[in-house]
Amino acid sequence: MSQSQKNAQRRAKDAPPTPSSESTVALLRELVAHLRQNRTQLREEWARRITESQLLTAMTREEIFAEATSVYDNYVEVLETGSVEALQAYARNLSERIIPRGVETHEVLGIVLLLRDVLARSLFKKYQGDFALLNSVLDAYEPAANRIANTVAVGFVQERERIIRQQQEAIRELSTPVLQVRDRLLILPIIGVIDPQRARQLTEQLLRGIRANRAKVVVVDITGVPSVDATVANHLVQTVDASRLMGANVIVTGLSSEIAQTLVTIGVDLGKINAVGDLQGGIEEAERLLGYKVILTVAGEVEKEA
Amino acid sequence: MRVPILKQGGYLIASIQSALSDEDLLQLQDDLAAQVGKFRSRGAIVDVTVLDVMDSFAVRTLRAIAHMIRLRGAQTVIVGIQPEVAFAMVQLGLTLEDVATALDLEEGLAYLDRWIRPGAHVR
Numbered sequence: 001m002s003q004s005q006k007n008a009q010r011r012a013k014d015a016p017p018t019p020s021s022e023s024t025v026a027l028l029r030e031l032v033a034h035l036r037q038n039r040t041q042l043r044e045e046w047a048r049r050i051t052e053s054q055l056l057t058a059m060t061r062e063e064i065f066a067e068a069t070s071v072y073d074n075y076v077e078v079l080e081t082g083s084v085e086a087l088q089a090y091a092r093n094l095s096e097r098i099i100p101r102g103v104e105t106h107e108v109l110g111i112v113l114l115l116r117d118v119l120a121r122s123l124f125k126k127y128q129g130d131f132a133l134l135n136s137v138l139d140a141y142e143p144a145a146n147r148i149a150n151t152v153a154v155g156f157v158q159e160r161e162r163i164i165r166q167q168q169e170a171i172r173e174l175s176t177p178v179l180q181v182r183d184r185l186l187i188l189p190i191i192g193v194i195d196p197q198r199a200r201q202l203t204e205q206l207l208r209g210i211r212a213n214r215a216k217v218v219v220v221d222i223t224g225v226p227s228v229d230a231t232v233a234n235h236l237v238q239t240v241d242a243s244r245l246m247g248a249n250v251i252v253t254g255l256s257s258e259i260a261q262t263l264v265t266i267g268v269d270l271g272k273i274n275a276v277g278d279l280q281g282g283i284e285e286a287e288r289l290l291g292y293k294v295i296l297t298v299a300g301e302v303e304k305e306a
Numbered sequence: 307m308r309v310p311i312l313k314q315g316g317y318l319i320a321s322i323q324s325a326l327s328d329e330d331l332l333q334l335q336d337d338l339a340a341q342v343g344k345f346r347s348r349g350a351i352v353d354v355t356v357l358d359v360m361d362s363f364a365v366r367t368l369r370a371i372a373h374m375i376r377l378r379g380a381q382t383v384i385v386g387i388q389p390e391v392a393f394a395m396v397q398l399g400l401t402l403e404d405v406a407t408a409l410d411l412e413e414g415l416a417y418l419d420r421w422i423r424p425g426a427h428v429r
Contacts, residue, residue, distance in 0.1 A: 207389030214409055241401045242392040247385070247408035247417075 027140040032080045034126060035119065043072050046111075046118045053114065055107045059098070067094065068111075071152075075115060079144050084151045091155030099160060108156045112149045119145070176202050178209035184216040185286050187279070191224030199235040206239060210248045217289050218243055219282040223254030230266045233259075237268050249289060250274065253282035309334045311341055317418055318342060318350040319411070322357060331367040338371055342378045349418035350375050353411055355386030365400040372405040381421050382406065385414035 035042065047068045050056060056064050071094075074087045095108075123141060127134035176198075179187050186209055190202065206218065220239075222228075228236070240250040252275045255263070263270070276282040287294060307330060312319045318341055320334060338350055352368060354360070372382035383406045387395070395401065406421075408414040 203393055204389065207392055211389060211409065214413075216409075216413075238393070238396040241396040242389075245384075245387045245392040245395060245402060245407050246389065247410075247413050 023136070024140045027137055028079055028082075028144065031123070031137065031141060032076055034123075035076045035079070038122060039072065039076075042118055042122055043068055045122075046072065046115050049114050049118060050111050053110065055110045055114070056098075056103060058101045058103055067098075068115075070094075071111075071115065075119075075148055078148050078151075079141075082144070084147060087148065087151055088155055091152045092159055095156045095159035099156075099163060105153070105156060105160070109149070109153050112152045116145045116149060172198070172201065176205050178205050178213075180213050180215070181283065182287070182290070182292060184214060184290060185219070185283075186210065186213055186215045186217075187219045187221060187283070189221045189224065189279075194225060194228060194232045194235075196231050196235065199232050199239075203235065203239045203242065207242060207246060210243060210246050215248050217249045217251065217286040219251045219253055219279065219286050221253045221279045221282065222259065223256075223279065225254075225256075225259065227256075228259050228262055230262070233263055233266055233268060237272060240272055249286075251276055251282045251285055253277065253279050309337070311337055313341075313345055313347070314415075316346075316348045316422070317415065318345065318347045319353065320350065321353045322355075324356065325359075326357075326364070328363055328367075331364060335367055335371050335374065339374050339378060342375055342380050347380050348422050349381045349383070351383050351385055351411065351414040351418070353386050353414075354384060354391075355388070355410070357391060358388060360387075360391050360395060360400075362398065362400055365395060365402060369402060369405055381418060383408050383414040383417050386410050 043065075047061075047065045050064055050068065051061065056067075059067070070090065074090050078084055078087050098108075120138075120141070123137055124134065127137055177189065179189075181187050186206075188202070188206055188209075194202070206220075209215065210218065220236075222236075236252070240252070243250045250273075252273055254277075255275055263273075274285075276285050284294075307324055307326070309320050309322050309326070309330065311334075312321065318338065320338055322334075326334070334352075338352075341347070342350060350371075352371065354368075357364075368384055372384070375382045384402065385408045387407060406417060408417050
C-alpha cells in the first residue's frame with residue numbers, strides 16, 4: 001500500500017474527506033484506473049443488467065451497447081476530471097435522440113443507477129479484503145456517482161421540459177388562425193378548450209387582424225369549443241366590445257347549448273352579442289352586412305364536370 | 307398641445323397629434339362644440355391613432371364630446387383606437403357604448419357619408 005493511501009486511510013477516520021482533498025483525488029485516480037482496466041467486462045455486465053431489467057425496450061441490443069459504452073466512458077471521465085460539463089452535454093444530446101423514441105424518465109434514471117450499482121459491486125469485490133480501504137474508496141466514489149446520476153437525470157428532464165415548452169408554443173400559434181374570407185371579412189375558428197391565457201391571446205390576434213386586414217365584420221366560430229367558464233365568457237364579451245371600438249362588428253357562431261346556458265347563467269348582456277347558429281349562417285349574415293350578394297349560377301363548374 | 311381641427315367639406319376632423327393632458331381634452335371639447343355650430347357641420351371625427359393609452363377621463367370626455375355634438379345636430383365618430391387600447395378600455399369597462407367608432411379616418415368618413423345619406427342604415 002502506498003504512502004498516500006495510508007494517509008487517506010488515516011484521514012478518512014478523522015473526518016469525511018471533501019471531494020477536493022488529496023486523498024480523494026488519489027483514490028479516484030485509482031478507481032478510474034480500475035474502471036478503465038475492467039472496461040469491457042463491466043460494460044457488458046451493465047448492458048446485460050439493462051436488458052435483464054427490461055429498460056430501454058425501445059432500443060435494440062446493439063444500440064444499448066453503443067450508448068452504454070459512451071455513457072460508461074463519460075462516467076469514468078467525470079470521475080477522473082471532476083467536471084460534469086462534458087457529461088451534461090452528452091446527456092442533453094442523448095436525451096434529444098432517445099426522447100422521440102419514447103424512452104421514459106424512469107428508464108434513464110434506472111440505467112444510470114444500474115451502472116452505479118454495477119460499479120459499486122465491482123469495487124466491493126476488489127476491496128473486500130480491506131474493509132477500511134473499501135470505506136474510503138466508497139467515500140470518494142459515492143458523492144461523485146450521485147453527482148453523475150443527478151446530472152444525467154436533470155439533463156433528461158430539462159430536455160423533456162424544453163420539448164414540452166416548444167410544443168406548447170407551437171400549439172398556441174397553430175390554434176388561433178385569423179383568416180380573411182372576403183375583403184373586410186375575417187373568420188376566427190376556435191377549436192379546443194379556451195383557458196384565460198389563450199383567450200387573451202385570441203383577443204390580441206383578432207384585434208391585430210382587424211387592423212391589418214381593415215376588417216369590418218368578424219365571424220368568431222366556437223363550434224369546436226366544448227365549454228367555457230365565466231372568465232372566458234366575459235372575455236368573449238370583452239373581445240366583442242373591443243372589436244367594436246376598432247370599428248368591426250363581431251358575429252359569434254356555433255354556440256353550443258351548454259355555452260349558451262353558461263352565458264345566460266352569468267348574465268352576459270345579450271344585446272351586445274350578435275349570435276348566429278352556425279358558421280354558414282354567420283358568413284351569410286356577414287356578407288349581408290357588408291353588402292355582398294352571392295349568386296348561384298345555373299350550372300357551377302362542379303355540376304358541369306359531373 | 308391644442309388639437310388642430312380641420313374642416314373637410316361638411317365634416318370636422320380633430321386629429322390628435324400627441325398625448326393629451328386633461329386641459330387639452332376639455333379645450334378640444336369646447337373647440338369642437340363651438341366649430342360644429344360655426345361651420346354648420348354634419349359630422350365630426352376624432353382621430354386617436356397616436357394615443358397608446360386612454361384613461362377613464364379621456365374616454366369620458368370623448369363620450370361627452372359625442373353627446374354634445376349630437377345635441378348640436380351632428381354625428382361623431384371616434385377613429386383609430388389601437389388594439390391594445392381597445393382591450394384595455396374594455397377591461398376597465400369603458401366601452402363607449404353609444405358612440406360610433408371606426409377603424410381609421412377613411413372608415414370614419416365612409417361611416418359619416420352613409421349616416422348622412424338618407425335611408426342608410428348600416429352601422
